Amino acid sequence: MALEKHGKAIDLSHHLSDLSRARGTSPLKGLIKYVTKPGTISLAGGMPHPSYFPYADISANALASDNFALEPTRPDSSVSWFWKLFGAGSSKEKIMPITIPKCPSQADDINLAVSLQYVYKPAYSDWTTLVQTGNTDGWSRALQTLCNPGELILTEEWTYPSALANSQPFNIFPVPIAMDSEGMRSDDLRKVLSEWDETARGGKRPHVMYTVPVGQNPSGATMGLERKKEIYDICVEFDIIIVEDDPYYFLQEGQYKPKSERSSQSAHKDPGDFIANLVPSYLKVDYQGRVIRLDTFSKTIAPGSRLGFFTCNPRFAERLERHGETTTQAPCGFGQSLITQLLKSWGYEGYTRWLHGLAVQYTGRRDYIIDCFAEEFHLRSSIGTTGIWNGLEVYDLYAKPKRNASGLEKFDFGPKLISFVPPTSGMFIWLKINFRTHPSFKEGDEEPLETQLFIKLAEGGVLVAPGWFFAATDNVLDSGEGHVRISFSNVDFDALKKAVGIFGTVLRDFFKE
Numbered sequence: 001m002a003l004e005k006h007g008k009a010i011d012l013s014h015h016l017s018d019l020s021r022a023r024g025t026s027p028l029k030g031l032i033k034y035v036t037k038p039g040t041i042s043l044a045g046g047m048p049h050p051s052y053f054p055y056a057d058i059s060a061n062a063l064a065s066d067n068f069a070l071e072p073t074r075p076d077s078s079v080s081w082f083w084k085l086f087g088a089g090s091s092k093e094k095i096m097p098i099t100i101p102k103c104p105s106q107a108d109d110i111n112l113a114v115s116l117q118y119v120y121k122p123a124y125s126d127w128t129t130l131v132q133t134g135n136t137d138g139w140s141r142a143l144q145t146l147c148n149p150g151e152l153i154l155t156e157e158w159t160y161p162s163a164l165a166n167s168q169p170f171n172i173f174p175v176p177i178a179m180d181s182e183g184m185r186s187d188d189l190r191k192v193l194s195e196w197d198e199t200a201r202g203g204k205r206p207h208v209m210y211t212v213p214v215g216q217n218p219s220g221a222t223m224g225l226e227r228k229k230e231i232y233d234i235c236v237e238f239d240i241i242i243v244e245d246d247p248y249y250f251l252q253e254g255q256y257k258p259k260s261e262r263s264s265q266s267a268h269k270d271p272g273d274f275i276a277n278l279v280p281s282y283l284k285v286d287y288q289g290r291v292i293r294l295d296t297f298s299k300t301i302a303p304g305s306r307l308g309f310f311t312c313n314p315r316f317a318e319r320l321e322r323h324g325e326t327t328t329q330a331p332c333g334f335g336q337s338l339i340t341q342l343l344k345s346w347g348y349e350g351y352t353r354w355l356h357g358l359a360v361q362y363t364g365r366r367d368y369i370i371d372c373f374a375e376e377f378h379l380r381s382s383i384g385t386t387g388i389w390n391g392l393e394v395y396d397l398y399a400k401p402k403r404n405a406s407g408l409e410k411f412d413f414g415p416k417l418i419s420f421v422p423p424t425s426g427m428f429i430w431l432k433i434n435f436r437t438h439p440s441f442k443e444g445d446e447e448p449l450e451t452q453l454f455i456k457l458a459e460g461g462v463l464v465a466p467g468w469f470f471a472a473t474d475n476v477l478d479s480g481e482g483h484v485r486i487s488f489s490n491v492d493f494d495a496l497k498k499a500v501g502i503f504g505t506v507l508r509d510f511f512k513e
């Protein structure tokens with residue numbers, strides 16, 4: 001089948017910030033083009049001689065790409081999922097040794113002598129890939145490359161706190177866009193942009209959007225292709241650059257099903273089927289080069305690797321590279337070497353199989369923590385009528401009835417305590433807490449009930465992320481509806497169950513006060 005031909009990216013250099021335009025090539029980095037010339041003897045740089053590196057090679061016992069079955073780990077497993085992935089291992093693990101030599105035996109081998117130097121060789125075509133040290137670094141570079149101090153950026157009404165913290169010192173603040181089951185709403189985006197009033201808003205209309213479309217942080221929503229097309233077309237119309245932060249892309253879990261409706265059948269085995277069933281990236285619809293995509297190995301290999309990459313148009317990539325030359329430079333050579341050798345050893349199908357296994361395991365963990373909430377509370381489902389859950393099946397949690405002195409069940413469940421929609425991607429559950437039924441609720445309290453509950457939970461032994469961390473602006477906060485974000489990713493099943501039990505006890509006691 002013939003490949004579809006695409007045009008090159010259009011010129012979007014008018015989006016570059018004053019700082020980015022002022023960046024020149026690092027004087028020493030500008031010599032790289034001569035270093036690669038055959039026969040050149042380089043006396044210009046300050047790189048040490050490879051023989052003085054105190055490592056003859058780097059070796060690791062990696063897990064095989066099919067180490068995780070394509071069915072969720074059972075909660076009663078004697079092996080902790082986290083320990084299995086990052087700890088000393090068990091006899092059940094499939095081990096695959098890898099070694100990176102100091103000097104290569106073949107031209108395409110991973111070369112430690114080069115990896116430990118200041119390597120910076122992104123692939124180049126009309127679409128360019130450029131390495132960075134994880135998506136937080138990627139967003140920081142993109143922000144400074146595109147935005148001047150005092151400008152505004154578009155983002156979901158609830159979003160990743162570090163992205164906002166990164167922009168605030170530059171006097172760059174978010175404009176929240178309303179959300180629904182897929183994340184950012186295209187209708188509200190159009191409304192905000194078309195009705196923009198510089199005087200009322202205190203600034204020019206934004207020309208940069210920051211978004212987490214898969215595993216939306218904190219809601220766990222997954223944006224489909226049609227919504228992305230709608231938003232992309234609006235961004236073309238209003239000349240917006242989209243920064244697509246997608247660390248959870250391969251952790252797409254699908255719709256939650258209660259225990260009684262789940263099939264024990266394993267997931268499809270074909271790696272191609274797994275990839276084909278993932279919702280596409282914004283890159284799929286980007287015909288102008290206005291998407292800067294951020295990818296990272298932090299969620300699929302290890303956070304400590306500090307390795308990720310941009311995918312964007314050549315002009316933006318060149319400016320992002322100039323930024324990196326005088327700041328973070330390249331990711332750590334050790335991490336690059338180990339991950340590259342691991343990917344070479346696995347191959348494309350092996351890496352895809354690994355990602356598929358992770359998605360299945362995270363799906364099982366999501367299901368398990370929701371099962372724990374269903375056991376700890378009385379669960380009812382309803383259809384959401386407002387806000388980000390409008391039209392969705394919402395799970396409402398009530399205190400379980402207790403037996404009275406005569407031993408009879410008392411069926412007064414009391415008020416609704418919590419509501420949530422099961423996430424379809426990522427690592428988190430976003431819980432909404434109904435504080436209006438709390439005995440001491442008052443509008444405008446100096447210390448919000450959300451903060452008080454967070455402290456009670458922490459003192460009880462469970463740490464959660466309070467909802468106000470994720471508010472794009474204070475305008476999206478409602479003192480009568482608090483939120484907490486709970487992670488189901490990094491503790492074993494026993495700890496998850498215990499945490500939900502503590503959460504239930506603390507919450508019920510909190511509402512009695």
